[in-house]
Amino acid sequence: xxxxxxxAATTTDAFNAIAEPRRRQILDLLVTGELPVNDLVARLDLAxxxxxxxxxxxxxxxxxxxxxxxxxxxxxxxxxPLKPIADWLATYEQTWTGRFDRMDAVLAELKQKxxxxxxxxx
Amino acid sequence: xxxxxxxxxxxxxxxxxxxxxxxxxxxxxxxLVWRAWTEPDLIAQWWYAERGEIVSIEMDLxxxxxxxxxxxxxxxxxxxFHGECLEIVPDEKLVxxxxxxxxxxxxxxxxxxxTEHDGTTTLTLLVEHASQIGRDMHVNSGxxxxxxxxxxxxxxxxxxxxx
Numbered sequence: 001x002x003x004x005x006x007x008a009a010t011t012t013d014a015f016n017a018i019a020e021p022r023r024r025q026i027l028d029l030l031v032t033g034e035l036p037v038n039d040l041v042a043r044l045d046l047a048x049x050x051x052x053x054x055x056x057x058x059x060x061x062x063x064x065x066x067x068x069x070x071x072x073x074x075x076x077x078x079x080x081p082l083k084p085i086a087d088w089l090a091t092y093e094q095t096w097t098g099r100f101d102r103m104d105a106v107l108a109e110l111k112q113k114x115x116x117x118x119x120x121x122x
Numbered sequence: 123x124x125x126x127x128x129x130x131x132x133x134x135x136x137x138x139x140x141x142x143x144x145x146x147x148x149x150x151x152x153x154l155v156w157r158a159w160t161e162p163d164l165i166a167q168w169w170y171a172e173r174g175e176i177v178s179i180e181m182d183l184x185x186x187x188x189x190x191x192x193x194x195x196x197x198x199x200x201x202x203f204h205g206e207c208l209e210i211v212p213d214e215k216l217v218x219x220x221x222x223x224x225x226x227x228x229x230x231x232x233x234x235x236x237t238e239h240d241g242t243t244t245l246t247l248l249v250e251h252a253s254q255i256g257r258d259m260h261v262n263s264g265x266x267x268x269x270x271x272x273x274x275x276x277x278x279x280x281x282x283x284x285x
Binding site: 092093095096100101102103110 | 130131132133134142144146148149150154155157158164167168169170171172245
């Protein structure tokens with residue numbers, strides 16, 4: 001095993017963190033709002049140590065925030081680390097939307113030429 | 123879906139961990155969409171991205187023929203893509219490889235298909251990365267349920283943030 005070097009969490013780390021179905025389940029539960037760890041354990045039907053392990057991974061990449069309220073540990077969602085991925089996809093889509101809009105103009109011209117020349121083979 | 127002329131969104135989907143699928147309808151017969159897709163002087167009129175201009179477009183439309191598109195971005199630097207034509211069915215299908223030159227080891231296979239219904243042509247472009255690369259680029263090997271699921275979750279998370 002390659003030893004893990006301490007470093008800042010990256011988008012890739014956040015993405016890897018949600019590659020695990022249980023962790024996605026946790027985030028899904030937290031979409032509705034802040035929850036104490038005991039509630040998460042009950043709803044996931046998992047042993048506390050496993051839930052804690054997943055929560056630790058999510059916390060390390062910044063996808064959940066935690067605070068103490070009395071004797072409860074409260075977990076809250078933070079989707080910020082995933083935003084670059086959504087942005088990447090939106091940018092990609094925009095690039096192609098722009099290209100295809102220009103292609104519409106090219107096609108309108110081709111159609112006009114075809115009809116003008118009387119070579120419409122359709 | 124809005125079927126009138128004017129701006130139509132390109133629909134981008136991620137069917138698997140290694141694929142990107144882009145779909146768009148055009149108000150034109152497919153032999154013209156094919157021409158716009160394959161003839162260099164026509165490609166040059168639409169392929170550039172926002173804030174970029176075309177430097178050169180080469181397309182040798184034969185099996186084994188090479189293509190290369192070069193664009194100059196607003197910062198002045200040039201970006202180039204190239205590849206080879208693998209399969210050509212005129213007006214119907216073009217399969218080619220694509221390499222983004224700064225990352226030459228990450229080759230993809232693009233399959234463009236053209237289908238026509240009542241004068242409307244649907245173009246689908248399937249971008250398939252080599253499995254290893256797709257995995258390395260986007261996710262680790264642990265992505266059991268696919269990128270699409272993960273992105274749906276991302277959407278939900280971001281929607282919850284916006285509230």
